[in-house]
Amino acid sequence: MPLSAFTDELGRVLRTDPTADLVVDRVAVQTVDDVAVVTLSKPEARNALSLASWRRLHTVFEQLRGHAGLRAVVVRGAGPDALAAGADIKEFPQTRLGAAAATDYNESIARALRAVSAVPAPVIASIHGLAVGGGCELAAACDVRIASTAARFGIPIGKLGVTLGYTETSAVARLIGPAELKYLLFSGEIVPAAEAHRIGLVQRLTEPGELTDTVIAFVERIRAQAPVTIRAAKLVSDMAGRPLTDIDADLLSRLHVEAYDGADLREGVAAFSERRSPVFGTKGED
Numbered sequence: 001m002p003l004s005a006f007t008d009e010l011g012r013v014l015r016t017d018p019t020a021d022l023v024v025d026r027v028a029v030q031t032v033d034d035v036a037v038v039t040l041s042k043p044e045a046r047n048a049l050s051l052a053s054w055r056r057l058h059t060v061f062e063q064l065r066g067h068a069g070l071r072a073v074v075v076r077g078a079g080p081d082a083l084a085a086g087a088d089i090k091e092f093p094q095t096r097l098g099a100a101a102a103t104d105y106n107e108s109i110a111r112a113l114r115a116v117s118a119v120p121a122p123v124i125a126s127i128h129g130l131a132v133g134g135g136c137e138l139a140a141a142c143d144v145r146i147a148s149t150a151a152r153f154g155i156p157i158g159k160l161g162v163t164l165g166y167t168e169t170s171a172v173a174r175l176i177g178p179a180e181l182k183y184l185l186f187s188g189e190i191v192p193a194a195e196a197h198r199i200g201l202v203q204r205l206t207e208p209g210e211l212t213d214t215v216i217a218f219v220e221r222i223r224a225q226a227p228v229t230i231r232a233a234k235l236v237s238d239m240a241g242r243p244l245t246d247i248d249a250d251l252l253s254r255l256h257v258e259a260y261d262g263a264d265l266r267e268g269v270a271a272f273s274e275r276r277s278p279v280f281g282t283k284g285e286d
């Protein structure tokens with residue numbers, strides 16, 4: 001798809017809520033060329049996520065993980081108010097749940113968050129409003145968060161009496177560190193976007209009217225670069241700060257071989273020599 005048509009179409013998708021026929025368990029997936037847009041779609045409840053929605057997110061991101069040639073995923077919330085206000089509290093049981101159901105509930109959320117992180121392509125959270133509780137954790141599981149100055153963030157779960165597992169908190173902790181995580185959890189505060197940006201939860205802030213254009217421009221920058229470089233960039237960034245495992249080393253080694261033996265690098269070098277913009281394939285292969 002030519003760049004201008006891609007930009008127009010991605011803009012059209014991001015500026016409108018998905019039609020009802022695209023929404024399954026309050027989650028919609030749309031694709032624009034090699035970019036997927038995942039929309040949380042329960043605007044009347046600040047896009048709160050039911051168990052069915054968490055399970056659907058798991059399925060969706062598992063499918064996107066296997067989508068060869070995918071260049072980016074944008075995660076956003078329908079309606080004017082929220083990415084998501086967390087797990088659907090109205091679904092929480094009024095009676096005791098029992099060990100098996102409680103474990104299954106938490107594991108369903110953790111599975112969804114792990115699936116988000118496991119997509120090889122960059123996953124960008126576009127945050128125009130509330131990213132609270134599980135909504136904040138979902139945003140943190142994405143690779144990059146771009147937010148409007150009107151967005152708000154927090155994990156106010158103490159007032160509910162729920163607890164969080166390792167997966168739900170680890171992505172937030174990696175971004176802001178355990179001390180800021182403790183502050184958010186202990187205070188239950190919902191902080192403005194500027195504060196979320198200051199502590200590292202958000203990478204870029206925009207005026208509310210510029211969020212979509214900023215996200216599109218970022219996606220375009222990703223698509224203009226070599227697919228193999230971006231895939232390796234995500235891997236090494238995720239590996240930073242933890243000991244290198246044999247599996248990590250093997251993955252990186254394969255990507256080095258793919259890069260030096262593949263078409264992306266030859267195209268990049270040729271474009272540099274010819275003083276033109278590179279035109280990359282989708283998989284870094286011949």
Ligand SMILES: C/C=C/C(=O)SCCNC(=O)CCNC(=O)[C@H](O)C(C)(C)COP(=O)(O)OP(=O)(O)OC[C@H]1O[C@@H](n2cnc3c(N)ncnc32)[C@H](O)[C@@H]1OP(=O)(O)O
Pocket residue numbers: 044045046048049085086087088089090109130132133134135156157160162163164168190
């Ligand atoms: C592992 C993960 C665990 C979790 O995620 S636990 C859940 C953590 N999340 C929360 O505790 C946030 C709960 N929501 C709120 O505290 C407030 O909302 C906000 C501060 C986020 C926003 O306040 P405002 O803008 O005034 O909206 P409003 O009038 O409270 O909500 C509008 C409608 O949305 C429903 N809603 C909001 N959040 C949730 C939710 N998380 N689960 C279910 N429903 C929710 C409300 O009830 C209401 O609906 P109606 O108009 O029918 O009363």
